[in-house]
Amino acid sequence: MPLVTVTITREGATPAQKARIIQGVTQLLVDVLGKNPATTHVIIEEIDADSWGIAGEPVTTRRLRGE
Amino acid sequence: MPLVTVTITREGATPAQKARIIQGVTQLLVDVLGKNPATTHVIIEEIDADSWGIAGEPVTTRRLRGE
Amino acid sequence: MPLVTVTITREGATPAQKARIIQGVTQLLVDVLGKNPATTHVIIEEIDADSWGIAGEPVTTRRLRGE
Amino acid sequence: MPLVTVTITREGATPAQKARIIQGVTQLLVDVLGKNPATTHVIIEEIDADSWGIAGEPVTTRRLRGE
């Protein structure tokens, strides 16, 4: 029954990579908690880098400095 | 005061359908819990089908099999 | 496939009321968007009134004034 | 370590405004709760006005009436 939301910056994750995330997270919940995969949902949300801040700065600003 | 988030796959929900969802959820919370509609918010989030997984697979893959 | 999160203040919603919310929201998504109820999840989250603010004030403060 | 999600209607918030939100929220959590800014994330999510309802109506409908 778990619901998992994976929030990442939008920078070109491919459908194949998303499928691996979905598969891997679902299997992990089966293995560790014995959850039923049939009712496990995984949602991947992508956020623009200028809408995500760490340490008080947008990720876009951090990246300009090479972080 | 309730906040409701309705997360669906992005596949052409119309403004009229969204308005019906907003109206119906708000009324339900008034009817069942006596909530004040004036402070009730309903947000509809749409997610691409390849970013949503069920049972370890993206919805896009399930649909190719007719599920 | 929808996921719905209903966030309310914690003030004694009963299991029967929660069941009505779950049933009503699910039916609404079937009726308006033709969603499959079998993969529809509804989660009710309850938040303490002093952890919820409207108009810059905790709900607890508003209630002391009768709002 | 806090995570903050700021959900607003999509209507032209600029990168500079988003940067001020990120900076201001992070500083507030440092000042009030002594949180470590290095592990504080702020995410700004923008929602289309017809996907956001208040008082049972989409924001788009409210705005047509001048609200």
Add this chain to the structure above:
Amino acid sequence: MPLVTVTITREGATPAQKARIIQGVTQLLVDVLGKNPATTHVIIEEIDADSWGIAGEPVTTRRLRGE
């Protein structure tokens, strides 16, 4: 930089199980998307079974029938 929220029913997940979930999800995001683990957060939220509905019914009701 990812943020992951894992929402499960509250039924006795142990600290050791939670640690495995945190470790496994973080590693998956490193492996598949090359994310920096230092800025990866994983939050596990537990929801009472009578506050979670599937197919229009609380999980508590489904379990009484052995589902």
Add this chain to the structure above:
Amino acid sequence: MPLVTVTITREGATPAQKARIIQGVTQLLVDVLGKNPATTHVIIEEIDADSWGIAGEPVTTRRLRGE
């Protein structure tokens, strides 16, 4: 109209601190984006330290090492 969710570890934030967070975030959104405070909601969610992971480890483990 903004909705803000502030997610922190549960470690004794007081009602007065929560009220300052609510007031400060609301004012920031008024100042930067011209939002209407009357429809601004701020929700503070508290998560147990063993349910929150950074860099692949629960916060509880990091704290035992003095981080």
